[in-house]
Amino acid sequence: MPNDSDRAVLLRRLLFVAGAAVLLAFPWLMPNSYFRYAGVLVLMYAALSTSWSLVGGFTGYVSLGHAAFFGIGAYATALGVIELRLPHVVALLGAALLTAVFAALVGIAAVRVRGASFVIVSIALVAMMNLIAQSARGLTGGSSGLRVPALLESLDRTSNHLVFFYLFLALLGVVLLTWWVIDRSRFGAGLKAIREDEDKAEALGVPTAAYKVFVFGLSAFFTALAGGLYGIWFGNLDPIFVFSIIVGANLVLMALLGGARHLLGPTLGAFIVVPAGEYFLIAFGETQAHIVASGLLLAIVVLFMPDGIIPAVRGLVRRFRPAATSIREQSQEELREVRR
Amino acid sequence: MTLPSASLLAQGLALGVLTGGLYALLSSGLTLYFGVMRIVMVAHPAFLFLAAYGTYFLHVTTGMDPLLTMFITAPVFFLLGIGIQRLLVARLAPESLATMSVLLTFALALLIEGGLGVVATGSYRSVTVDYASSSLRMFGVSFPVDRLIGFGIAAVTLAALFLLLRATRFGRALRATIQHRTAARLVGIDTERVTGIGFGLGLATAAIGGAVLALITTFFPAAHWGWIGKLMAIIVVGGLGSIQGAAIAALLLGVVEGVVLVTAGATPAALLFYLFLFATLLLRPQGLFGGRLAERF
Numbered sequence: 079m080p081n082d083s084d085r086a087v088l089l090r091r092l093l094f095v096a097g098a099a100v101l102l103a104f105p106w107l108m109p110n111s112y113f114r115y116a117g118v119l120v121l122m123y124a125a126l127s128t129s130w131s132l133v134g135g136f137t138g139y140v141s142l143g144h145a146a147f148f149g150i151g152a153y154a155t156a157l158g159v160i161e162l163r164l165p166h167v168v169a170l171l172g173a174a175l176l177t178a179v180f181a182a183l184v185g186i187a188a189v190r191v192r193g194a195s196f197v198i199v200s201i202a203l204v205a206m207m208n209l210i211a212q213s214a215r216g217l218t219g220g221s222s223g224l225r226v227p228a229l230l231e232s233l234d235r236t237s238n239h240l241v242f243f244y245l246f247l248a249l250l251g252v253v254l255l256t257w258w259v260i261d262r263s264r265f266g267a268g269l270k271a272i273r274e275d276e277d278k279a280e281a282l283g284v285p286t287a288a289y290k291v292f293v294f295g296l297s298a299f300f301t302a303l304a305g306g307l308y309g310i311w312f313g314n315l316d317p318i319f320v321f322s323i324i325v326g327a328n329l330v331l332m333a334l335l336g337g338a339r340h341l342l343g344p345t346l347g348a349f350i351v352v353p354a355g356e357y358f359l360i361a362f363g364e365t366q367a368h369i370v371a372s373g374l375l376l377a378i379v380v381l382f383m384p385d386g387i388i389p390a391v392r393g394l395v396r397r398f399r400p401a402a403t404s405i406r407e408q409s410q411e412e413l414r415e416v417r418r
Numbered sequence: 419m420t421l422p423s424a425s426l427l428a429q430g431l432a433l434g435v436l437t438g439g440l441y442a443l444l445s446s447g448l449t450l451y452f453g454v455m456r457i458v459m460v461a462h463p464a465f466l467f468l469a470a471y472g473t474y475f476l477h478v479t480t481g482m483d484p485l486l487t488m489f490i491t492a493p494v495f496f497l498l499g500i501g502i503q504r505l506l507v508a509r510l511a512p513e514s515l516a517t518m519s520v521l522l523t524f525a526l527a528l529l530i531e532g533g534l535g536v537v538a539t540g541s542y543r544s545v546t547v548d549y550a551s552s553s554l555r556m557f558g559v560s561f562p563v564d565r566l567i568g569f570g571i572a573a574v575t576l577a578a579l580f581l582l583l584r585a586t587r588f589g590r591a592l593r594a595t596i597q598h599r600t601a602a603r604l605v606g607i608d609t610e611r612v613t614g615i616g617f618g619l620g621l622a623t624a625a626i627g628g629a630v631l632a633l634i635t636t637f638f639p640a641a642h643w644g645w646i647g648k649l650m651a652i653i654v655v656g657g658l659g660s661i662q663g664a665a666i667a668a669l670l671l672g673v674v675e676g677v678v679l680v681t682a683g684a685t686p687a688a689l690l691f692y693l694f695l696f697a698t699l700l701l702r703p704q705g706l707f708g709g710r711l712a713e714r715f
Contacts, residue, residue, distance in 0.1 A: 140517040142524065187699045193516030194458040195658070198650040199699065201460070205647040206692040213685040323643060327524055334521075366535025366639065373528030380522045381509055 101247060105240045114239035118311065120352045121246035122304055127332040127344035128253045129300035133293055134330065135257075135338035136266060138273035139189075143200030144301050145326035146207045150177045151302025152309035152320050153211065153218060156226040159310075161217075166229055166310060174302040181298030182291050189290040192276065201323060208321035224315040242311040249307065250345070253300050257341055260293075269293055324372065328355070331376045337386025346387060351375070426680050428559045434676020436565040440634075441668035443572035444627045444645070445652045446579060447620035449664045452653065453596040454616035455507060457519035462624055463645035464527035469495065469628020470637050471534055474543050477632075484545045484633050485567070491625040499621030500614040502526070507617070508610075527642060534639035544636040568630040575626050576665065579619070583661070592616055596659070644688075651691040655698045657705025667706060 105114050130144050151173050158169030188199040211218045218224050233241065260266040268289050271279035280286045309315050319325070332347030354375075358368040383390050444466065451459040472494075473487040506526075510518045550564035583589040594602040595612045603609050631637060648671075656667030671694060679687040698705060 138514070138517070140521065142520070184696075187696050191699055191703050194452075194456075194520060195654060195699065195703070197517060197520045198458060198654060199695070202647050202650060202692050202695050205643065206689060209685060209688055324528070327528070330521065366532040366540065369528050369532030369535065371532075373525045373532060376528065377506075377522060377525035380518055380525060381506065384511070384514065384518060 105243045111236040116356055118239055118243050118246055120348055121250055122308060123352050124345040124348035125246055125250040125253050125304050126301060127329045127348050128257060129297050130329045131333045131338045131344045132297040134333055136269035137290060139196050141200040142197055142326045143203040144329055145322050146203040147177050147181055147298040147301040148305035149207055149320040151305030152315055155306030156224055156309045156315055159227050170306040173306050174299050177302035178295040178299035182295035185291040185294035189287055204321050204323045204326060208317050211317035211321055226309045226313050228313055229310050245307055249303055334386055335379050337388035340388045343386050343388050425558050430676040430680035432559045432561060434673035436569045438669035438672020439569040439572040441652055441672050442665040443575055443623060445649050445664045445668050446661055447623040448649055448653050449661045450616050450620040453659045454613045456515060459523045460520055460646060461523040461526040463642035464530040465621055465624040466628045466631060467637055467642050468530050469625040470632040471538055473629045473632040474545055477545050484629055488626045488629040492622045495621040495625035496618040499618035503614045503617035531639045540638055542636045542638050545632045550633055564634040568634050571630055648691050651695040655694050655705055657707040660707045663705060663707030
């Protein structure tokens, strides 16, 4: 007879396979252009939020400025295609590498400080990039926007959404895999040590500064990939949206809501926050009520469940499961089984 | 590039000093929060514009002089600050206070921005009164009256704050709490109460600053984002937690901004704050005047 933990593993695998199947089939189940668009948006934010949690989840350094890397990736990809006439893929990868290097350089200044100052730097980064993108009109088109050449000119909108659905799904898969590998590595253990007590981690020989700079760059790399894909998908870049501190805050909200310390936490958060945000946009249109909703949700999460939904639900399940057995009871049971 | 004329430089310098004074007032609130609670209050500029809107609506509906509105908004904001500290900030877990408080105050900023957007729409507002729209000419340099008034109010408020901190029993308790919370409690200071009042004082400075801003600039709900970077740069350059440091950094950055503004334009002037911020973190992370407090933030 399979015991509880075997059954749980089996259930989790079944859920995973079912979830993956639903995701893969989604664009075919939803031929409607708007729902496909919303699907792409959810996957993009899931990939972004998971990339964010490479820093925020493992090291506990909260960056409100990941929109800066998103935007640099987007503009660099677009400019690579437009100005340097590079193929899309080359421009995308080049832009992501460039952003990673830039992030590492910023990281050197940012990681010398902790907590609050780090957040200040991250906010400043977005504001600064926004200013630069607005004023460098010759290159970025400023506030009138930058048109990005499409991947395949012949695609209509609905099929374009289909292509980018799978591209973002692939990106999400790669980021999740990276997260999973880091979680099980010595590097990941070092990052978590930084989160728990940076001074002690350093005393124990963890190269904290190098680790922080590296993971910051890695996180920026994936964020920039998502930004570049976004630019090609959307076809138009506007500094106000691309370098938006609200976008950066939404990534944090998703990660915290789902659970920044869990593999699927940020994805879960994106699956909740993005549809909710779209609903608010539709229901309240052009008013600023969606900003109120974001603020309210963020405040509630920070005050009442800073560890996210996943641990909260786990706690609930544990409370209502009567058969919570201690190690000793379990081993006695096993012994009885053996005796029979 | 042609060299700017001496009179243009003098003009930039004069405007810079006047703006720097205002920056000093606005960043004093941030320094208070950081000092008493170790939190970076991202919502300070949002409260600034909440106060500016309060001034606007009081002025439009009752015809009250915009400078008198601060006698209404400042006490309201003071009580609001105590409430926010007691009901929200004090609930955060101490081990993750620094980052969680930023997120919480960020959420407050979103609530204020969105709320103002719903109530007052996103369009630009401004308060105009006859006496403030002229300017004085001295030594070939013109001083806009609204900026002079703003500088005067900033100077009076900062002087009052300084006196409160230096010369009163409460000020001693507040400074003690800022320096060493546990030791302050040991000598019988009710640090919780002092912290709440410190927070309230910070918000009261936002109310005063908001009235000044309403007088000298146009504003809209999302305008606070532009101020967050500026004020943060000032308190980092000054050294987190040091009121004098923030005031000196505010004047310094205001003057440099004023000169860059007349010689190179608005974008370089705005970028300058971030340049100072990054340079400070790279070269002297504790800021110009920061000591022990700033080390680990």
